[in-house]
Amino acid sequence: MTTTDTALAADIDATCRLTGEFVLRSGQVSNEYFDKYLFEADPLLLARVAREVAQLLPADAELLGGLEMGGIPIATAVSQLVGLPAVFVRKKAKEYGTAKLAEGPSYDGRRVVLIEDVITTGGAVRDATSALRSGGAVVETVVCAIDRSPAGENPLADVGLEVRAVLTKAELDAARAAARG
Numbered sequence: 001m002t003t004t005d006t007a008l009a010a011d012i013d014a015t016c017r018l019t020g021e022f023v024l025r026s027g028q029v030s031n032e033y034f035d036k037y038l039f040e041a042d043p044l045l046l047a048r049v050a051r052e053v054a055q056l057l058p059a060d061a062e063l064l065g066g067l068e069m070g071g072i073p074i075a076t077a078v079s080q081l082v083g084l085p086a087v088f089v090r091k092k093a094k095e096y097g098t099a100k101l102a103e104g105p106s107y108d109g110r111r112v113v114l115i116e117d118v119i120t121t122g123g124a125v126r127d128a129t130s131a132l133r134s135g136g137a138v139v140e141t142v143v144c145a146i147d148r149s150p151a152g153e154n155p156l157a158d159v160g161l162e163v164r165a166v167l168t169k170a171e172l173d174a175a176r177a178a179a180r181g
């Protein structure tokens with residue numbers, strides 16, 4: 001367990017694990033879905049997640065890159081906690097106005113730590129990494145609330161990204177099993 005908040009896994013699991021049939025972003029079909037908005041909409045749970053994310057930030061982070069959409073509330077909460085500015089990374093650049101992909105201050109040449117809600121295959125994070133790097137950002141780490149990618153593998157190793165997770169699927173499963181007795 002990477003979290004210092006020992007009840008967090010059980011509370012997140014109870015709040016946002018859904019069962020059914022879900023098509024995921026990657027096109028995979030899963031019988032489980034972690035609805036991050038259910039914890040992000042709860043001010044106390046969001047604050048607890050943000051505290052854990054803050055502890056996982058690399059010391060040399062200059063900007064927090066919150067990924068549209070679920071990464072943005074977490075990045076905002078962490079930004080308020082640690083005093084680092086944030087950029088809000090769109091899935092695709094806005095087609096009018098500033099036409100930006102990432103909203104907020106310039107990230108060219110700056111060390112951006114990505115903040116994500118859930119990682120399954122790492123596809124969304126990979127896309128954001130590539131886009132920000134194209135704009136000159138140094139992106140080496142992503143901190144996510146829930147990592148449900150296969151245990152023991154780094155789905156983003158191919159793009160040189162370290163994944164730091166507040167909670168893994170195994171930890172959520174263990175919390176669920178413990179709660180059921």
Ligand SMILES: O=P(O)(O)OC[C@H]1O[C@H](OP(=O)(O)OP(=O)(O)O)[C@H](O)[C@@H]1O
Nearest residue numbers: 025026068069070119120121122123124
């Ligand atoms: O690791 P992956 O296989 O890419 O899957 C995880 C991504 O899928 C979800 O994005 P979605 O577009 O559903 O999210 P949003 O509600 O945050 O916009 C989730 O928020 C991650 O960004």
Ligand SMILES: O=C(O)c1cc(=O)[nH]c(=O)[nH]1
Nearest residue numbers: 024025033034036118120
């Ligand atoms: O892979 C996804 O799309 C995904 C999985 C999940 O558990 N939660 C979520 O918001 N997205």
